[in-house]
Amino acid sequence: MSLIEINDATYTYPTANRPSIKNLSLKIEEGKFYTIVGKNGSGKSTLCNMIRGFIPNFYKGKLKGEIIFDGKNIEEYSTGELALKIGYIFQNPFNQITGIKDTVFEEVAYGLENFGVEKKEIIRRVNDVMELTDITHLRNANPFGLSGGQQQKVALASIIILNPDVLVIDEPTSQLDPHGTEQVFKIIKKLKEEKKTIILAEHKMDLIIEYTDEVIILDDGKLLNSGDVNSLLSNIDLHNHGCLIPQTGILMAALEKNGINIENKSIKFNDMLNSISKVLKKEEN
Numbered sequence: 001m002s003l004i005e006i007n008d009a010t011y012t013y014p015t016a017n018r019p020s021i022k023n024l025s026l027k028i029e030e031g032k033f034y035t036i037v038g039k040n041g042s043g044k045s046t047l048c049n050m051i052r053g054f055i056p057n058f059y060k061g062k063l064k065g066e067i068i069f070d071g072k073n074i075e076e077y078s079t080g081e082l083a084l085k086i087g088y089i090f091q092n093p094f095n096q097i098t099g100i101k102d103t104v105f106e107e108v109a110y111g112l113e114n115f116g117v118e119k120k121e122i123i124r125r126v127n128d129v130m131e132l133t134d135i136t137h138l139r140n141a142n143p144f145g146l147s148g149g150q151q152q153k154v155a156l157a158s159i160i161i162l163n164p165d166v167l168v169i170d171e172p173t174s175q176l177d178p179h180g181t182e183q184v185f186k187i188i189k190k191l192k193e194e195k196k197t198i199i200l201a202e203h204k205m206d207l208i209i210e211y212t213d214e215v216i217i218l219d220d221g222k223l224l225n226s227g228d229v230n231s232l233l234s235n236i237d238l239h240n241h242g243c244l245i246p247q248t249g250i251l252m253a254a255l256e257k258n259g260i261n262i263e264n265k266s267i268k269f270n271d272m273l274n275s276i277s278k279v280l281k282k283e284e285n
């Protein structure tokens, strides 16, 4: 059984006159790392909200089809129950900040306080998660005085600390520089190693290739395709659907077009480097 199953879902927001998700079916397996890609407005955030159970209960509107979480219709869970199982990180980190805490330390601790965790344990976990997300130096700063990128890391920390089984993360790197972006992918990789199920909406193809297991490609609310990163993201036809193709995917397509067949179809940077080296060595002999 899949952890999450979306069966033929069509969803229209209350104020909209057309659906934002159309006849979408999808299975999410436990412990895998998925990335949702697609151009602006293709429905990535809407799908994230569907997966975390906020559609239709919180957003209202009209949902046809069903979303099954861990064997039960997601509408049958209470909000509190779901919040313990599924952590959600907003596309805009500003929305995540509570506004009632004066320091980053207190902000990160907030969720645990709500669950009545013992003070000593809270301090230990906050220190650990601040270390993991590289915000230890910001512990006494005011959350609203941070840069967008710093706020994104604080938002991530304040969810990771709750230790949910599933993390739904909506464009967590939009305000981060390349170094911060790579850091976030490394944090997500660690979470995956802890057997978390991860659903990320993201644009940065070159990093998606290196870290993700599967991609979910959306186009105008429809599922264009889903599956293994290597085969899907080397298809240059994706350009026509508003997606960037990773550099290694473009190279792979160009080589194949020129009759050079790469044995290993992986478009991860190092795999491609090895494959190309092999081809070159064969030619030398």
Ligand SMILES: Nc1ncnc2c1ncn2[C@@H]1O[C@H](COP(=O)(O)OP(=O)(O)OP(=O)(O)O)[C@@H](O)[C@H]1O
Residues within 6 Å of the ligand: 013, 014, 015, 016, 020, 038, 039, 040, 041, 042, 043, 044, 045, 046, 047, 091
């Ligand atoms: N609360 C809402 N009410 C009405 N329509 C909405 C709402 N949120 C999103 N939409 C519409 O649903 C469609 C999908 O939007 P969504 O935000 O899911 O796309 P996205 O892929 O996340 O875009 P982006 O890359 O800009 O974050 C868009 O046409 C958008 O205008």
Ligand SMILES: [Mg+2]
Residues within 6 Å of the ligand: 044, 045, 046, 091, 170, 201
């Ligand atoms: Mg979005």
